[in-house]
Amino acid sequence: MRALTCFRSRIGEHTVPELPEVETTRRGLMPHLLGKTLRHIVVRNPRLRWPVPEDLGKRMSGQPVTGLERRGKYLLLGLPKGTVMLHLGMSGSLSLVDSKIPPGKHDHIDMVLDSGLNLRFNDPRRFGAVLWVEGDPAEHALLRHLGPEPLGEEFDGDYLYHISRKRKQAVKSFLMDSQVVVGVGNIYANEALFMGGIRPGSQAGRISRPRYGLLAQAVIKVLESAIEQGGTTLRDFVGGDGRPGYFKQSLQVYGRGGLPCLNCGAALKEIRLSNRSTVYCVQCQR
DNA sequence: ACGAAGCCCTGCAAGC
DNA sequence: TGCTTGCAGGGCTTCG
DSSP: OOOOOSSOBOTTOOOOOOHHHHHHHHHHHHHHHTTOBEEEEEESOOOSSSOOOTTHHHHHTTOBOOEEEEETTEEEEEETTEEEEEEOTTTOEEEEEETTSOOOTTEEEEEEETTSEEEEEEOTTOOOEEEEEOSOGGGSTTTTTOOOOTTSTTOSHHHHHHHHTTOOSBHHHHHTOTTTSSSOOHHHHHHHHHHHTOOTTSBGGGSOHHHHHHHHHHHHHHHHHHHHTTOGGGGGBOOTTOOOOOGGGGOSSTTOTTSBOTTTOOBOEEEEETTEEEEEOTTTOO
């Protein structure tokens, strides 16, 4: 069995898994998981955002994987008797490794498949989560109040316009609220607001319907092109073909505070908004 | 009810 | 060189 490393984290070039990264991981893992049976589970370090259930192995083992879905940034590993709900937090990653490869420092969980591959959950900062859910995962407390998928039917300018009325918070905070729309993290919120020409600190309730139309289109565009290119954190993965990530090169504002705007040349301004790094162009974003 | 702040955690970079 | 300090951030939780 060749050491098929589908996604393997590389230390030192850390970026946060956002929706495109989670979706890329899902698509990459899918063909190696579907229909395979979980032989055994090793919980090496149960300390994550919430403790990994002690009986996770007992719940999971012996069952075939029937699905791998995504809700926001949560991955849902479907089994006949329940669902394993995973979140990568800020530093989590899933890799497929040969089951003989010994675990590293932050490898919390191994899920060994009957194919000989091992689905390994690694998370240095432990903001991630691995939980066992019985019944409909959509009804789970962590999922039931989530807003629509940004790439789904429900999400558009009219939707944003309607639910933003009378809201005084900054539009960037509004956009990053998972009850408004899921999966828009700090990086892509910055990028989408730049693309939509909207200043991050503007009150959400004071933005017009047409401008929300532009913003919704920008969110969709930014996420779709990131998924297309394999997600920002592809540079953190050594894919099956060893191709490094490159999407970071196409980030227009995030991480570019003080540098010239790629549209007009003015120095990009960097502020803190909801305690998150916020970069925008004072010329292009009003 | 809404919105802001707090907190969890480790790796890395900068400063001394 | 080796310490200390600050920063990064998703998102649940608590506070105002």
